[in-house]
Amino acid sequence: MKRIDWNALDEGERAAVLQRPVQAVSDAVRSGVAAIFDAVVADGDAALRACTRQFDGVMLDDFEVDVVEFDAARASVSAEVQAAIDEAAGRIEAFHRAGIAAPYEVETAPGLRCERVQRPIARVGLYVPAGSAPLPSTALMLTIPARLAGCIEIILCTPPRKDGTADPAVLLAARQAPGVRVFKLGGAQAIAAMAVGTERVPRCDKLFGPGNGWVDEAKRQALQRPGGIAIDMPAGPSEVLVIADAGADPAFVASDLLSQAEHGPDSQVLLVSDSDALLDAVAVEVDAQLAQLPRAAIATQALSASRLVWVRDITQAIEVSDAYAPEHLILAVREPRAWLERVHNAGSIFLGDWTPEALGDYCSGSNHVLPTGGAARAWSGLSVASFQKAITVQDATRAGIAAAGPCAATLAHAEGLQAHARAVELRLERAA
Amino acid sequence: MKRIDWNALDEGERAAVLQRPVQAVSDAVRSGVAAIFDAVVADGDAALRACTRQFDGVMLDDFEVDVVEFDAARASVSAEVQAAIDEAAGRIEAFHRAGIAAPYEVETAPGLRCERVQRPIARVGLYVPAGSAPLPSTALMLTIPARLAGCIEIILCTPPRKDGTADPAVLLAARQAPGVRVFKLGGAQAIAAMAVGTERVPRCDKLFGPGNGWVDEAKRQALQRPGGIAIDMPAGPSEVLVIADAGADPAFVASDLLSQAEHGPDSQVLLVSDSDALLDAVAVEVDAQLAQLPRAAIATQALSASRLVWVRDITQAIEVSDAYAPEHLILAVREPRAWLERVHNAGSIFLGDWTPEALGDYCSGSNHVLPTGGAARAWSGLSVASFQKAITVQDATRAGIAAAGPCAATLAHAEGLQAHARAVELRLERAA
Numbered sequence: 001m002k003r004i005d006w007n008a009l010d011e012g013e014r015a016a017v018l019q020r021p022v023q024a025v026s027d028a029v030r031s032g033v034a035a036i037f038d039a040v041v042a043d044g045d046a047a048l049r050a051c052t053r054q055f056d057g058v059m060l061d062d063f064e065v066d067v068v069e070f071d072a073a074r075a076s077v078s079a080e081v082q083a084a085i086d087e088a089a090g091r092i093e094a095f096h097r098a099g100i101a102a103p104y105e106v107e108t109a110p111g112l113r114c115e116r117v118q119r120p121i122a123r124v125g126l127y128v129p130a131g132s133a134p135l136p137s138t139a140l141m142l143t144i145p146a147r148l149a150g151c152i153e154i155i156l157c158t159p160p161r162k163d164g165t166a167d168p169a170v171l172l173a174a175r176q177a178p179g180v181r182v183f184k185l186g187g188a189q190a191i192a193a194m195a196v197g198t199e200r201v202p203r204c205d206k207l208f209g210p211g212n213g214w215v216d217e218a219k220r221q222a223l224q225r226p227g228g229i230a231i232d233m234p235a236g237p238s239e240v241l242v243i244a245d246a247g248a249d250p251a252f253v254a255s256d257l258l259s260q261a262e263h264g265p266d267s268q269v270l271l272v273s274d275s276d277a278l279l280d281a282v283a284v285e286v287d288a289q290l291a292q293l294p295r296a297a298i299a300t301q302a303l304s305a306s307r308l309v310w311v312r313d314i315t316q317a318i319e320v321s322d323a324y325a326p327e328h329l330i331l332a333v334r335e336p337r338a339w340l341e342r343v344h345n346a347g348s349i350f351l352g353d354w355t356p357e358a359l360g361d362y363c364s365g366s367n368h369v370l371p372t373g374g375a376a377r378a379w380s381g382l383s384v385a386s387f388q389k390a391i392t393v394q395d396a397t398r399a400g401i402a403a404a405g406p407c408a409a410t411l412a413h414a415e416g417l418q419a420h421a422r423a424v425e426l427r428l429e430r431a432a
Numbered sequence: 433m434k435r436i437d438w439n440a441l442d443e444g445e446r447a448a449v450l451q452r453p454v455q456a457v458s459d460a461v462r463s464g465v466a467a468i469f470d471a472v473v474a475d476g477d478a479a480l481r482a483c484t485r486q487f488d489g490v491m492l493d494d495f496e497v498d499v500v501e502f503d504a505a506r507a508s509v510s511a512e513v514q515a516a517i518d519e520a521a522g523r524i525e526a527f528h529r530a531g532i533a534a535p536y537e538v539e540t541a542p543g544l545r546c547e548r549v550q551r552p553i554a555r556v557g558l559y560v561p562a563g564s565a566p567l568p569s570t571a572l573m574l575t576i577p578a579r580l581a582g583c584i585e586i587i588l589c590t591p592p593r594k595d596g597t598a599d600p601a602v603l604l605a606a607r608q609a610p611g612v613r614v615f616k617l618g619g620a621q622a623i624a625a626m627a628v629g630t631e632r633v634p635r636c637d638k639l640f641g642p643g644n645g646w647v648d649e650a651k652r653q654a655l656q657r658p659g660g661i662a663i664d665m666p667a668g669p670s671e672v673l674v675i676a677d678a679g680a681d682p683a684f685v686a687s688d689l690l691s692q693a694e695h696g697p698d699s700q701v702l703l704v705s706d707s708d709a710l711l712d713a714v715a716v717e718v719d720a721q722l723a724q725l726p727r728a729a730i731a732t733q734a735l736s737a738s739r740l741v742w743v744r745d746i747t748q749a750i751e752v753s754d755a756y757a758p759e760h761l762i763l764a765v766r767e768p769r770a771w772l773e774r775v776h777n778a779g780s781i782f783l784g785d786w787t788p789e790a791l792g793d794y795c796s797g798s799n800h801v802l803p804t805g806g807a808a809r810a811w812s813g814l815s816v817a818s819f820q821k822a823i824t825v826q827d828a829t830r831a832g833i834a835a836a837g838p839c840a841a842t843l844a845h846a847e848g849l850q851a852h853a854r855a856v857e858l859r860l861e862r863a864a
Contacts, residue, residue, distance in 0.1 A: 020658075084842035091540040091836070098538045099548055106530045108523040108797035116531055116798075119776050121810050133848040169846055206810040223666075224652060226452075228757075228807025234660060249862075255855035262851040294850050325660075340825065344551050351827040354859055358852040359828060362840040365540035366548075366824035375660025378553050378638040380822040390812040392798035393772065395783040396791060404523070408794040410516035414601055416565040418726050419694040420790040423687035427786055430681075 001271075001283060001303055006311045006320060017307060018324045020239075020268060020373055025217050033188045033217045037196065040189065044198035051189035058164050064200060065166055065182040070175070073168035081169060085136060088363035089176050092144045095365030099383045100148060101390075111400030115393040120150035121230075124387055125194030125204030128158040128174070129211045130186065132264065132298070134167035141367050141382065142208050143177035149387030154179060155194055155204055159186025187211075191218035195229055206230040208382065210369060232386055236373035239268030240357055241326035241346075243317040243339075244282070246275035248332040252353055253278070254285035256330055257306070258299055259358050265301035270324065272309045272317040279308045318342045325376040328357045347376045398431040405431075433703075433715060433735055438743045438752060449739060450756045452671075452700060452805055457649050465649045468620045469628065476630035483621035490596050496632060497598055497614040502607070505600035513601060517568060520795035521608050524576045527797030531815045532580060533822075543832030547825040552582035553662075556819055557626030557636030560590040560606070561643045562618065564696065564730070566599035573799050573814065574640050575609035581819030586611060587626055587636055591618025619643075623650035627661055638662040640814065642801060664818055668805035671700030672789055673758035673778075675749040675771075676714070678707035680764040681785055685710070686717035688762055689738070690731055691790050697733035702756065704741045704749040711740045750774045757808040760789045779808045830863040837863075 004017055039047035045063075053059050074082075105115040126142040128135055139156065146154050154177045158170050166184050174180050183201055185193055191211075195218075197203025206229065207219055216235040223231050240260040244253050257269050273279050286303065290296050311317045314333055321329055325345035333339060336351040343349060347370030350357055361368045371379035380386075396404070405424045412420035436449055471479035477495075485491050506514075537547040558574040560567055571588065578586045586609045590602050598616050606612050615633055617625055623643075627650075629635025638661065639651055648667040655663050672692040676685050689701050705711050718735065722728050743749045746765055753761055757777035765771060768783040775781060779802030782789055793800050803811035812818075828836065837856045844852035 080842055081846045084839045084846070087839045088843060091546075094540050095538045095546045098536045101533070104530045106527045106797060108526050112791075112796060114523075114527045114797040116815070117772075122776065135847055137843055137847065220656060223655070226805065228666060228668075228803060228805050228809060228811060230807070230810035234655075236660075251858055252855070255851065255858050259849070259851040259855045262849060289851075289854065293854075294848075299851065337827070340549075343823070344554065346823050348824040348826070351825060354830055354833045354863065355826050355828040356833075356840075356855040356859060358844055358849075358855045359544075359833070359836060359840050360824070360826050361852060362843045363836050364544060364826040364828070365538060365546040366826055371660060371821075373658065373660050375662070376821070376823075377660060378662035378821060379660060381824055383548070383822065385817075389803075389808070389810060390815065391775070391778050391808075392780040392792070392813055393783060394780070394787050394792050394796040394798055395769070396787040396796070398786055401786045401788075401791065404791060404795050407516045407519045408788075408791050410512055411520060411569055411794045412790055414513045414516070415567055415569065416726075417691070417694060417790075419687065419691040419721075419731065420793060422721065422725075423684070423691040423788040423790045426683055426687050427788060431786065 001286065001306050001308050003279065003308045004310065006309050006316065021266065021305065025213065029213055029217050033214060033221055036188045037192045037221055040192040040196050040198060045200055048185060048189055048193055048198060052160065052185065055187055056160050058160050058162055060160060060164055060184060063183040063185050065171060065184065069165060070171055073171035076168045077172050082172060085173050089140055089144060091363050091365035092140055096145050096148055096384050101385055109400060109403040111397035112404050113395045116390050117393060118388045118390055120152065120388050121205050122151065123153040123155065123202055123204045124151045125207045126154065126156040127190055127209035127211055127215060128156060128170055129215065130159045130167055131212055134170050136169035136173035137362050137368065138209065139170050139173035140176055141369050143174055143180055145382060145384045146387050147177040148384045151387055153202060155202055156180050156182045157185040157190035157194060158182065160184035188214045188218035191215055191222060195222035195225060208232040210235045232369065232382060233371050233379045234373065234375055237266040237268060238263045239326055239372055240328040240330065241270040241272065241321050241324055242330040242332055243314065243321060244271060244273045244278055244332040245314060245334060246278055247334050248278055249353055250278060250281035250285045253282045253332055254289050256356055257286060258289055258293065261299035261302035262293060262295040265298055267302040269302060269306035270309065272311055272320050274311050274313050274317065276310060279310060283308065314339060325374045327370045327372045327376060330357060345376050347371050347381050401427045402431050433718065433738050433740050435711065435740045436742065438741050438748065453698065453737065457645065461645055461649050465620045465646060465653055469624045469653055472621065472624040472628050472630060477632055480617060480621055480625055480630060484592065484617065487619055488592050490592050490594060492592060492596055492616060495615040495617050497603060497616065501597060502603055505603035508600045509604050514604060517605050521572055521576060523795050523797035524572055528577050528580055528816050533817055541832060541835040543829035544836050545827045548822050549825060550820045550822055552584065552820050553637050554583065555585040555634055555636045556583045557639045558586065558588040559622055559641035559643055559647060560588060560602055561647065562591045562599055563644055566602050568601035568605035569794050569800065570641065571602050571605035572608055573801050575606055575612055577814060577816045578819045579609040580816045583819055585634060587634055588612050588614045589617040589622035589626060590614065592616035620646045620650035623647055623654060627654035627657060640664040642667045664801065664814060665803050665811045666805065666807055669698040669700060670695045671758055671804055672760040672762065673702040673704065673753050673756055674762040674764055675746065675753060676703060676705045676710055676764040677746060677766060678710055679766050680710055682710060682713035682717045684785055685714045685764055686721050688788055689718060690721055690725065693731035693734035694725060694727040697730055699734040701734060701738035702741065704743055704752050706743050706745050706749065708742060711742060715740065746771060757806045759802045759804045759808060762789060777808050779803050779813050833859045834863050
């Protein structure tokens with residue numbers, strides 16, 4: 001792991017330290033995804049079958065998981081894992097339910113009411129990857145807020161296994177939305193199917209979920225299509241930034257860095273500390289713990305691009321973090337709550353020594369679908385609101401148009417929009 | 433205006449009636465915008481100067497509006513318009529302030545707190561078009577929620593006039609965000625400047641505002657760049673769908689259709705009614721009112737693509753509207769509030785005979801930057817939340833990790849992520 005003294009760097013060098021490896025989409029991925037979209041538009045399910053044979057190595061006649069497969073999934077997942085899924089679901093639901101926005105209303109003039117109401121997005125498309133490992137936790141993070149939002153049709157795609165079935169734990173987790181329809185489709189073809197619609201896969205209004213570069217590019221291309229399809233956020237490699245002071249436990253910090261690093265060789269790991277001794281101790285601990293990990297090869301690759309950054313104090317550490325805008329930020333400092341207000345850019349924050357990122361990944365209750373790649377500057381992690389849209393409503397009486405109409409007419413004339421003015425003035429004449 | 437009997441149509445014909453003219457981005461626009469981005473990345477302000485000379489026909493050395501120009505603007509706008517801007521701003525602020533989300537917190541297990549807090553997006557870039565007319569109202573709709581959100585830097589671009597100044601009313605409205613920096617830049621070059629950053633124009637985290645096809649394409653290309661820049665929503669031609677019953681006033685309805693039609697030749701106008709007599713009367717009124725409009729040529733073009741749709745009853749009218757998902761929906765029916773719950777897809781709704789769309793365009797208090805082109809299925813109009821992002825926070829004590837940790841460890845093992853499990857188990861051992 002590369003050791004850096006932040007205060008020995010000039011501005012350009014600092015920017016370089018915080019630079020993520022450019023996730024430049026290769027022309028091959030871009031044109032590959034475009035070709036998949038073209039094929040799905042032209043040939044529908046037949047194109048999905050061809051892609052699934054080519055990319056997943058399995059020939060499927062029907063992609064949809066039926067009741068027999070759902071029942072088999074329930075039978076094959078251990079009671080311990082089922083209980084853990086239920087327990088996690090309970091906490092995720094409790095937290096997400098608290099975030100359901102209430103409608104509101106303001107009388108902005110006598111006789112003029114303005115309101116904002118929420119409506120579920122009718123058809124949502126969820127993607128649960130299974131790249132290096134199937135992720136039932138992601139199915140929980142997508143289906144629970146979709147159900148709480150009241151979405152009418154919930155479609156979930158996840159790649160088929162070699163035997164043509166879906167991961168049973170993913171299916172069990174998906175049933176947190178009881179009416180969910182699960183299709184065994186992976187990668188760009190899954191996104192294209194939900195964006196475009198085929199004979200069997202409904203066209204969705206908004207697409208959700210993480211994925212690899214192909215999935216991310218497919219979501220971006222979906223956004224370019226006419227009809228106003230939406231996506232949750234851009235998806236990139238997972239990342240953590242840990243701020244640790246001299247009092248932090250080096251073993252805990254090392255375990256947090258490693259749990260990020262094992263995600264994939266492109267995972268981003270940064271440790272920022274004002275303590276040289278802590279940085280030394282964590283480096284030693286990382287090596288010790290790494291030796292015991294089954295996914296050590298992946299973690300080692302990720303760590304090779306990681307950085308240990310020495311800063312003057314925790315104030316400066318927060319500045320470094322805000323400039324980086326990490327997906328996950330761990331504040332392994334004394335009195336972490338005192339620093340919370342200073343943080344402006346992060347997807348999710350983990351306070352103190354006893355809150356590992358892994359807790360939020362599974363079952364603290366917060367959502368683990370979070371902005372990566374610096375997107376935390378402008379994007380939020382998923383919530384129930386991500387599965388709804390708001391509609392404003394205005395309701396004027398004769399008194400209302402009399403009160404607010406003249407202002408509208410004046411501005412309409414000022415903008416040279418006489419028909420706008422006329423629509424108001426006509427009513428003002430009649431209301432008088 | 434084309435008259436249609438909805439119940440005489442088959443499914444395909446119905447879809448065709450609700451089909452918007454495909455806003456297919458031409459290859460020329462796509463590559464033109466890409467070339468502007470390349471030039472701005474390579475040459476910064478020099479590229480902006482060249483574009484401004486080419487597209488706006490004016491040579492500007494410095495784009496930024498200075499205090500002298502702001503003062504001159506104030507002196508040149510009539511007292512009546514200034515008062516209308518202030519009055520509109522008051523109502524817009526009152527309504528938007530009511531929508532500021534409160535943070536919330538849930539104890540999801542003993543010793544485990546989850547929270548969601550809001551942070552302003554630090555640097556926002558606003559675009560105020562001035563195509564057929566400068567739009568001070570749009571400046572209000574963008575600057576007021578940005579200020580309420582607490583954005584630190586508010587950048588606003590609007591095209592220069594032929595004499596090199598900005599529209600004074602736009603400048604006055606922009607000052608609703610007192611620290612706003614206004615740059616006289618239009619079209620794709622304005623968007624590229626705010627997305628990329630130049631010597632003088634700061635790089636922004638999120639871009640807002642309506643615009644023509646070039647602006648929309650530039651916002652889409654901004655979204656494709658690395659770094660996680662966000663945009664408010666896709667932008668398309670403005671549109672209204674009016675549902676009117678036999679009791680509606682044909683003159684009012686005609687004036688609403690015309691105030692939409694005057695926006696531009698590509699504006700979309702639909703009238704849906706269960707009354708043949710009303711449809712007849714509106715058609716007569718449209719012709720009569722059209723004759724008096726300065727922008728009659730534009731409105732006539734828009735009306736040529738508009739449709740009068742006869743339906744069986746208001747229930748069916750709502751179904752037609754939901755399938756279309758209009759930006760603006762006027763419910764010119766008796767007891768409009770009784771129908772409100774049935775509407776699922778719309779940007780903003782105007783209830784009854786006394787609430788013209790023009791009221792919402794200027795000063796009812798709601799935002800007029802709304803989803804178009806069917807995007808109302810999944811996108812919301814602007815609110816303070818559009819200028820903020822949310823961060824989740826979790827805070828576990830030893831008791832908290834003891835309560836929730838075993839569940840996390842079980843799921844981590846099930847997903848084959850041993851380092852995740854280890855980060856939890858290490859703490860469980862020490863917490864015991």
